[in-house]
Amino acid sequence: MAQGATTPRQHYYVPQPMYWPVLGSASLFLMMLGGVFVMNASAGGWVSIAAGFMLILYMMFRWFGDVIGESEGGKYHGWEDVSFRWGMSWFIFSEVMFFAAFFGALFYIRVLSVPDLSSLEHNELLWPGFKGTWPSAGPGFEEKFSPMGAWGLPAINTALLLTSGVTVTIAHWALKEGKRGMLNLFLFLTIALGVLFLGVQAYEYGHAYADLNLKLTTGAYGSTFFMLTGFHGFHVTVGAIMLAVIFARCVKGHFKPDHHFAFEGVAWYWHFVDVVWLGLFIFVYWL
C-alpha cells in the first residue's frame, strides 16, 4: 500500500478537462428517452437507443483509453492506487445493495405476502383454496408452471462460476510471479468459463419458457426468478467484458507484478458476481 496519512506525499494526479463525462450523460439520456418510447410503442425509440449506445461505447473507449494511457505512462503511483482501491470497493458495495433490494423482495414475498394471501380472511373473501406455499405465482395466476430445479443445469453453473473464481486467482498469482504465459492462459480460461456460464443460463431460460411454462409474467415466482437471475446474468456479462479488456491488455504486455490494480479490480468484481450467484443458488433455486 501507499504511504499512510501521516507521511508527506508527492504529487496527486489531477486529470485535464475532458468531454467524456458530458458525452456519457447525453448518451444515457438518449438511451433512456428511447427506452421510454419503445416501452410505450412510440416511433423512433430504437433509433434513440442505438444512437445513445454508440455514443456511450465511443465514450468508454476514449475515457478508458485515456486512463490506460495514463496508467501505462506512469502517472499513477501508490497514492492514486489507494484511491482506486477505495473507489472499487465502494462501487461493489453499492452493487451489493442493489441486489439486496431484490433479495429483500424475494424474502418478503416468500415469508410475508404469499403466506398472508392464504390467511383466513383472504381465503374466505377473495381467493378460496389458495394454499400460500412456495413456489407460487400468486392466487390470481391460472396457468400451470413448473419451478426451476436446483440440481441440473444450475448446479453445473455453480461449478462453472466457482471454477472461474479459482482460475482468475491462479492468473493473479501468475501475474505477481511474472509468469505471463500462465497469466494469459488462466485469464482466457476464466473468460471461457464465464461465457460458458452465460450460454448455459440462456439455454436454461429457453428451457423455462419452452418446457416449464415459466416466464417473467409467472407471478411472484417468475418475477423474482427472472429479475434476480437476469440482473446477475447482466453483471456476469459486464464482468466478462471487463475480463476481456484486461486479457487484451495482458496480451499487449500491460501490468507489472507490483502495479496492476485494473486486474485486481476486475478480479474483485468477478468474485462479487460469484458470491451473488451463491446467494441465488441457495435462495432462488435450492431452498
Added chain:
Amino acid sequence: MSAVVDTHGHGHEHGDHHGGYSGLMRWVTTTNHKDIGTMYLWFSFIMFMVGGVMALVIRAELFSPGLQIVNPDFFNQMTTMHGLIMVFGAIMPAFVGFANWLIPMQIGAPDMAFARMNNWSFWILPFAGALLIISFFTPGGAPGVGWTLYAPLTVQMGIGMDLTIFAVHLLGMSSIMGSINIVTTILNMRAPGMTLMRMPLFCWTWLITGYLLIAVMPVLAGAVTMTLTDRHFGTAFFNAAGGGDPVLYQHIFWFFGHPEVYIIALPAFGVVSQIIPAFSRKPLFGYASMVYATAGIAILSFIVWAHHMYTVGMPVTGQLFFMYATTLIAIPTGVKVFNWVATMWKGSLTFETPMLFAAGFLFLFTLGGFTGLVLSLVPIDIQLHDTYYVVAHFHYVMVAGALFAAFGGVYFWLPKWTGRMYDETLGKWHFWLTMIFFNVTFFVQHFSGLAGMPRRIPDYPLMFETWNKVSSIGAFGFGISQLLFLYVVLKCIRSGAKAPEKPWEGADSLEWTHLPTPAPYHTFETQPDLR
C-alpha cells in the same frame, strides 16, 4: 515536503489557468472541484426556484376552499414534482456543492480523488432534470403519485411515470458516483497529520452521509426498477393477484427513504457545526461525541423505516419495534443540539447573517425534531398520518433544517469563494424575512393538521380556511424573500467589498487558516504538513 513535479499537461499547475477550454466549455469539461462545486450550487438554486414555483401553485390553490386555479390532476403533479425536485434537485445537490468546494480545502487535498468522475456526477443532473420536466409534456402529464412513488398508483400512470423512473435512476447514479468520490477523498486524500478525529465536523458528516448514500441509493434504484417491470413487462412484485404486495414497495422505498432524511440532514449538521463555533469564538463543544452521534444517527436510520407506514397494516410487535427504535434517534440528535448550545454558552457571540441562520436552524430544527418525536409514537401517528401535521413536521426539518443551514453556509463561505463580502444589512433582511415567513407558512400547518386536514388534496372543508389563508400568504412571502437572496449573492459577486483575508476571526479550519481569500483555482497541490 517534496516539490510538485509536473507530470502532466500544460497550464494546469499554477494561478488561474483552467486547462484547455474557455467560456461555456470550461464548465462542461472541468475537472476542478471548485468549478464543479459552483455548478452544483447554481443548479441547486435553479431547481429551488422551479420547485418553489410549484409549491406556490399548491399554496395558491389552497388559498380558498373549492377548486379554483388548477384541476386535481395537475395539483397532484405539482405535489409530486415539488417533492422530487426539492429533495433530489435542490437540497442534495446544494450539499454536494458544499462538499466539492470545501472538503478538499478542509483536509488539505489538491482536488477530489476522482476529478473526472466528479464532473460526470454533476453533468448527469441536468439530464435527469430534463427527463422530469419533459414528463409534463407527455400525454397524461407528469406523474401525480406523490414524491414517494407508491405502487400500485405508479403502475397505472402514463408515460410521464417512465420518464420519472429513469430520472430517478440517473439521479441515483449521480449520487452514488458523487458519494464514492467524497468518501474516497476523505479516506485517502487527507494531509499528513490531518487524522480522522482532527477533521472539521463538516467532513465527518459527509463521510457518513456518503456511506449512507452508497448504501441506499441502489435500493431506490431497485424499487423503481421493479415498478418499471411491473408496468411494462408483466412482473408481479406489487400485485397481490400474482403473490406480490403493494406494501412491499413501501418497505423498499422507506428502507431508502429514512436514511435519505439523514442524507439531507447530516451535511446540514456539518455546516452548522462549522458556523456556530466560528461566531461563538470557541471550539466546538464535545467534538468526539458529535462524531459518535452522527454515526449513531446513521446506524439507527437503517432500522426505523416502517415508522412511515404505521397505518398500512402491521403487527403490533412491528409497530412497537419501529416506535422504540425511532424514539432512540432522539438521543444522538439531542447530543448534537446540546453540544451546539454548549458551544454558544459563554462564547463571545456575534450574530452576522451566517450565525443568524445557524441560530434559526437550531431553534426551528429542534422544533421539527420534537414533532418528529410526536409522530414516532404509534397511537398519535395513527391520528396524524397523512395530515398537514406531517407536512409541517418535515418542512421544519427540510426547510428550517437543511435549507437554513445551506443559506448560512453560503453566507459563511461566500467571502472565501468570491473574495468579496456580501451586504450584511441585506443578508440580515433575508434572514428575518425567511424566518418570519417560514413560520407563518408552516407553523399554522400544525393546527390544520391537528384538526384533521389531509395532505395532497386540492380542496378542503370551510373549517380549515383561516390557517390555509395564513399559510398561503406566508408561502408567497417566503418565495419572494428568496429573490432577495439571489440579489445579495449576485451583488456580492459583482460589486461586493473586498473581503479581508480572514473575515470570521473564530473560523479555524484549513480553508481559513492556510489559504488566501479568495481561494485560488488550485489549492494544496503540495499538501500542508499538519503534524
